Each structure stands twice: as C-alpha cells, then as structure tokens.
Amino acid sequence: MSRSGQGVAGDAASAIVVGSFELGSGERYDWHDHPLHQLAWAARGVLAVSAAGRTWVLPPTRALWIPAEIRHAVEASRPAMMQSLYFHARRCPIAWPEPTAVGVGSLLRELIGYLARPDLAPDPRARAEAVVCDLLEPLSVTTIEVRMPVDVRAKRVADALTANPADRRTLAALGRAVGASARTLARVFVAETGMSFGQWRTHLRVRAALAYLADQTPVSVVASRVGYDTPSAFVAAFRRLAGVSPGAYFSDR
Template identity: 40%
Template sequence: MSIDGQIIPSRPIRVLSHRERIDWHRHDGHQLIYPRRGVLRVFTASGVWVVPPSQGVWIPAGTDHAHRACGTTEMRAILFAVEGPGPFFDHPSVLAFTPLLREAVTCLTGDVQSGGAALEAGTRGHLERVVLDLLRRVEAPQRFLPALADPRLREVVALLEDDPADRRTLAQLGTAVGASERTLSRLFREQAGMTFAQWRGQFRLHHALVLLAEGHQVTRIAGACGYASPSAFIGAFREAFGFTPGEYLRREPDLRL
C-alpha cells in the first residue's frame, strides 16, 4: 500500500463516476464525509469501510485516506478546524446518519454550489455546532475490514478479492499460500480481532453492498459473494443489518441514481 500523505483542500461537493478513485491524501482539519447518493469505499492505513447514504465517516486531521466510488456517488464533505469544539473521535469512524444530520450536512455543503445564497458566518457556525452535537449521539456501525500485516494473510485476502465467490476453506486457502490452517486461524484472531469465518462474513457483506450499489440482482450477488444460495445471502444480510437486501434498497433510495 502506497501512501504519499499529500495535503489537498476539502471540496464541499464532489461527484464521482462509478469506480472513480481519490488517491491517498490528508487534510489540515477534521473532515466529515457523507455520500448523499451512491456508495463510497473509504480506505485508511488501519483498514477499509463501505459507506452508503445512511452513514458518514469522520476522518481526523492529518489522517491519510483514499476513496473509491461504487456507482455514481455524490460525496459531501465538511472540514472542521482543529482548534474548534471537536473532534469527538480520535480515529476514523463510520457513523449512522439521522435524517436531521443528513439535512444539516446537505445545507452546509450545498448553498453556493446549488446556486443559492451563501450561509452567513454566524448561521454556518451555529449549524456546524449542531452537526458536531448530533454526531455525539449517533451509533458507529461495525462494517470495517482491518488491514492485515502478515504477508500470508494478505495473500489469502488477495485470493478472495480476486474471486469473492471462492468458497475454499481456510485449510485449502492455507495450502495455496503455504501456511497451515492453525497458523492462519491464529493470525486472523491476532491481527483482525476476529475469526476467519467472521472476517469472511464481513468481507462478503462489503462486496454485497458494492454490488447492490452497482445495480445487480440478489441472485447474482449471492453467487458473486460466495453464498450457497440467494436465501443464504438474504439471511446473512438480514442478520447483519436487520432487513433484507430489497428493504435495504428501499431505505437507500439514492444508491443507484
């Protein structure tokens, strides 16, 4: 992984085409990112998140990060000064967005770009404080895949990224990378903080969210992510998120715009 640490300005609105990437960079201030439509993959040195329109991500000042769009994605971003009332998170965090929080972020990022009058300084400052206050109260969904340092684990990850439908066991994957099942199992617990089965479950759900954003059907997604059947995929999705893929799309109406 190459991280150049380039400092670039934060733009309030940026529309990314499908699979468009913003390479590694950082900001002088704390950044709050919200994909108003589409799905955004957010990469940091510690790992990767998949962020749909019901969520945002907090990036502390000076944190190297990169983005990749899944589907046409409208990315909104607010930069907060380091000497301000935040941050409330000292590490990158993905956060559930309430309707009020979505509207506040949209207002802060959409005034001049949409042709309307710019917010007065006092109004803007007050609204930014409202956003920060709302962020204190939202939950942080765990859809995170941690970065793995061991080269054998990274080989396993590369095999599955090349073919997410690969259903080989850890023992079979170990044979392919020259490591025992016992060794790989221990390394997953130590470096990922979870078992291989738990990690693969997270990995499959990440890939499923990306494919949903690209407009694929449930049957296609189930096979592409390595589930035994569409019903197995629907069951795993419901267990993780509390609703089916179809219900998820209805909750996220902007995913495929």
C-alpha cells in the same frame, strides 16, 4: 493522495469549506490527513473510507466525521462524487475524537449544496454553517473488518478471494493453486488474522456485500455475488456479524 485543496468553495473567513471530488471506478485517495476536521460524504455513488483501523461504507444517506490529523483513505468501487465539508477546528463546536458515522437527511444534503456556492454572502453562510453543526448526530454503526495475512501463499489466497468473493473453492483447492497444504494455510490464517479461514472468508464476503447493499442491489443478487447459495444463508451470516439484517444496516435509526 490528498486533494483537499482543490475544488474548494469558501474562504478563510468560513467556518466550513466545501470540496467536491469526482472519483472514477476503482479510484483511491491513499493514506493522508488534513489539519481540518472533515465530513466525507458521497453525493453520488458509494464511498469506502478507512481510518483508525476500520472501514465505513457510505451511501448518500451516510457520512463519516474524520477528526483533524487522523490518517484516512477513500476508495470508490464505481464512479462517485465525494463532497466533503472541512471544519476549522478552533471554530467548530463538534469535538468527537474518533471517526464517527452520521446520517445525511434531505436538509443536510441541501445545506451542503448551498455551502458549496462560491457566491454565498458571509451572513447567510454563517447561518447555514450553524445549522449544519446542529444536524450532525452520531450513528451507531458496526463495521466489518478483514485483516489480511502476510504470508505470501496465504496472501495470494486472500487477494484472489478479495477480487472474487463468490469463489467457492475449498481451502485445499486454493492451497493447490498457491503451493501450500490446506493444513498450512489454516494455521497461517489463524496466526496472522486471528480467525479461522472459514471465519475470515465470512467476514470478507459480508464486507464485500456492503457496497452492493449501499447501492440498493437486491439481497438475492448480493447473496449470489458474494458466494452464498441462498439469500437466507447470506442473511443469516450478515446478521451474525453486523447484528442487524442487510436491509436494516443502512437505516439511519
């Protein structure tokens, strides 16, 4: 569902319109698009935004530029406040064709709140809008993708592990629960996800860890919550997939 027309500050004369949306725990805005460019930002909490076959996890220090007409979905695993900026395409100097992560520093954060004021006069609004565009700089971010299998039995395994990434059952044990042999499931995972089951599970665990890391949960706690026996094993797996340590992933550098 899309609520881009609700809770919006600004008017037709504004180059940038601000929308504020409260999301409850587990709430999701399903696939939709807008005629305007969007900058999706979590003023509070953590958002997961999916678009163009990728998913970005966004703490308040990071936002995602979503070009006009690009279908996307937004989800919050815990309560969050999304404040989105909507840019009129013909009046926007930014023309990034793909979804692009940007850093959100203190100045940009204050400007978003400033532009959300419904009583802001046209001249100061125009000046603030120009500064916002100057502050948007791309970040290089590696996203961790997890393709889900279609086979009914493999999907039941995938759904169970998505709900509980700390589940340490072997593929044989999981297969007994869904009525399939480990060999059959292993073959299905390779055919339908492009990864071995072990690789797929690692991707799932690392992606699940991102929401905890974005919420500043200690690495030792995150490791346990996503199924690793030791923090060092988790850090090693994370670094292999993301190219950086868990502590560095959400750095703006």
